[in-house]
Amino acid sequence: xxxxxxxxxxxxxxxxxxxxxxxxxxxxxxxNALEQRDEELADEVIAFDDDxxxxxVRIEEGIQLLLARQTPVASDLRLVLAILHVNLHLExxxxxxxxxxxxxxLVPEVDPGPRFVEGFEEMGSRCEEMIRVALDxxxxxxxxxxxxxxxxxxxxxxxxxxxxxxxxxxxxxxxMREYGLRMVVVSRALERIGDHAVDIGEQTAYxxxxxxxxxxxxxxxxxxxx
Amino acid sequence: MTESFTIAxxxxxxxxxxxxxxxxxxxxxxxxxxxxxxxxxxxxxGVDLQIHRNVITAIIGPSGCGKSTFxxxxxxxxxxxxxxxxxxxxxxQGSDLYASGVDPVEIRRRIGMVFQKANPFPKSIYxxxxxxxxxxxxxxxxxxxxxxxxxxAALWDEVKDRLKKNALSLSGGQQQRLCIARxxxxxxxxxxxxxxxxxxxxxxxxxxxxLMHQLKREYTLVIVTHxxxxxxxxxxxxxxxxxxxxxxxxxxVLVEYDATSKIFxxxxxxxxxxxxxxxxx
Numbered sequence: 001x002x003x004x005x006x007x008x009x010x011x012x013x014x015x016x017x018x019x020x021x022x023x024x025x026x027x028x029x030x031x032n033a034l035e036q037r038d039e040e041l042a043d044e045v046i047a048f049d050d051d052x053x054x055x056x057v058r059i060e061e062g063i064q065l066l067l068a069r070q071t072p073v074a075s076d077l078r079l080v081l082a083i084l085h086v087n088l089h090l091e092x093x094x095x096x097x098x099x100x101x102x103x104x105x106l107v108p109e110v111d112p113g114p115r116f117v118e119g120f121e122e123m124g125s126r127c128e129e130m131i132r133v134a135l136d137x138x139x140x141x142x143x144x145x146x147x148x149x150x151x152x153x154x155x156x157x158x159x160x161x162x163x164x165x166x167x168x169x170x171x172x173x174x175x176m177r178e179y180g181l182r183m184v185v186v187s188r189a190l191e192r193i194g195d196h197a198v199d200i201g202e203q204t205a206y207x208x209x210x211x212x213x214x215x216x217x218x219x220x221x222x223x224x225x226x
Numbered sequence: 227m228t229e230s231f232t233i234a235x236x237x238x239x240x241x242x243x244x245x246x247x248x249x250x251x252x253x254x255x256x257x258x259x260x261x262x263x264x265x266x267x268x269x270x271x272g273v274d275l276q277i278h279r280n281v282i283t284a285i286i287g288p289s290g291c292g293k294s295t296f297x298x299x300x301x302x303x304x305x306x307x308x309x310x311x312x313x314x315x316x317x318x319q320g321s322d323l324y325a326s327g328v329d330p331v332e333i334r335r336r337i338g339m340v341f342q343k344a345n346p347f348p349k350s351i352y353x354x355x356x357x358x359x360x361x362x363x364x365x366x367x368x369x370x371x372x373x374x375x376x377x378x379a380a381l382w383d384e385v386k387d388r389l390k391k392n393a394l395s396l397s398g399g400q401q402q403r404l405c406i407a408r409x410x411x412x413x414x415x416x417x418x419x420x421x422x423x424x425x426x427x428x429x430x431x432x433x434x435x436x437l438m439h440q441l442k443r444e445y446t447l448v449i450v451t452h453x454x455x456x457x458x459x460x461x462x463x464x465x466x467x468x469x470x471x472x473x474x475x476x477x478x479v480l481v482e483y484d485a486t487s488k489i490f491x492x493x494x495x496x497x498x499x500x501x502x503x504x505x506x507x
Contacts, residue, residue: 002503002504002505005504071455072503073454073458073490073491073502073503074490074491074492074493074498074499074502074503075492075499075503076503077490077491078491078492210491210492
């Protein structure tokens with residue numbers, strides 16, 4: 001048995017799961033700051049990104065060492081490659097949380113009313129659910145769980161379209177127009193977080209089946225997706 | 227033959243070697259239900275395997291799984307072991323290698339072998355390479371033949387000015403390449419390599435591995451190696467042998483045979499997975 005190697009692999013995966021928990025915290029704080037127009041909380045989200053980045057770098061370095069010293073093959077190799085990708089997806093998600101926090105700080109005066117709060121809350125909760133499903137199915141090697149992310153993503157896409165429709169109804173007031181513009185980007189950031197969760201699901205599928213495949217093909221959608 | 231073997235039914239050799247010339251698909255050795263025993267001890271049992279032309283096939287597996295026994299059957303080296311018994315069939319170019327009337331000496335000319343420990347004769351570099359051709363009466367243009375063999379073994383530039391020096395004055399890596407030159411001087415069709423680099427440093431090892439890539443254009447190579455990364459680096463196809471132990475017997479079996487890329491990214495059999503990832507035993 002390669003005890004040291006197994007311990008190093010386990011540690012990498014544990015650090016990845018920890019990074020996922022940090023992303024969940026950053027996302028919840030970013031949504032709360034947005035809904036409550038809380039600039040202080042938004043600043044905390046921005047500062048908190050350093051913690052995620054530290055985890056990201058630690059995992060990258062760990063993978064570099066593992067590849068150089070242990071030469072993993074077969075399922076070990078697939079796990080290391082999957083961790084490499086999932087790490088990047090989590091780091092991107094945290095960056096989107098920072099984007100949301102920065103946009104929140106740009107329009108603190110505007111009260112968008114309950115319809116927007118509702119819309120963002122829905123998108124935020126769905127993103128949280130997707131991140132949890134992505135992390136859990138990766139951790140428990142659950143192919144069905146990973147594949148279920150496609151359906152969850154469809155719900156976020158719909159919520160995104162609803163938020164955009166509400167933005168279009170905001171009218172011609174310059175302050176509201178600026179707010180609307182910012183919120184299109186927020187909505188888009190949340191929608192992208194969902195996409196990254198699906199990508200993590202694809203890594204779980206690769207780990208389990210050794211096949212590279214996208215769950216959905218954006219450039220060649222099936223009838224259902226179109 | 228045990229039923230638990232998982233052997234890929236069809237291997238697309240052309241795809242594996244990224245070469246679609248028809249000769250690439252040719253089967254050189256067709257082995258059926260090969261069982262080898264030494265006295266009462268069964269070394270390998272029930273091996274079915276095909277070895278293809280101009281392809282490097284690696285045999286990997288733990289100590290005692292019968293890798294060397296297997297490769298030694300391919301040029302009848304086991305004939306020299308007292309008590310060795312070979313059952314099953316090995317067809318070489320379609321003919322039974324063990325049929326009566328087959329001359330083992332001629333077989334060993336056509337199927338050369340290089341061993342773990344370099345074993346040059348205590349003679350000059352030139353004489354080592356010229357020895358085989360002389361014995362076989364290939365005396366015509368001997369100098370050219372020696373040069374060609376040394377060039378093929380990537381040794382010529384290092385020894386061309388001291389061909390009359392004793393071969394034992396060469397370094398370990400050079401001695402091993404000299405043995406390869408000696409093996410190919412008699413123009414064999416197949417080269418069997420039994421742990422050819424296990425006693426060499428990384429630089430000499432990489433010279434041997436580069437050489438194998440060169441040689442596969444003209445020869446069919448079968449390499450036994452303990453070093454899994456070496457198999458991953460050089461072989462097109464990899465066969466994994468394991469030791470199967472039950473109450474009545476213990477013997478080497480072929481567990482999985484497939485493209486090297488498949489064996490090292492997604493092997494089909496759990497035993498292969500456990501071995502290549504180092505979780506064996």
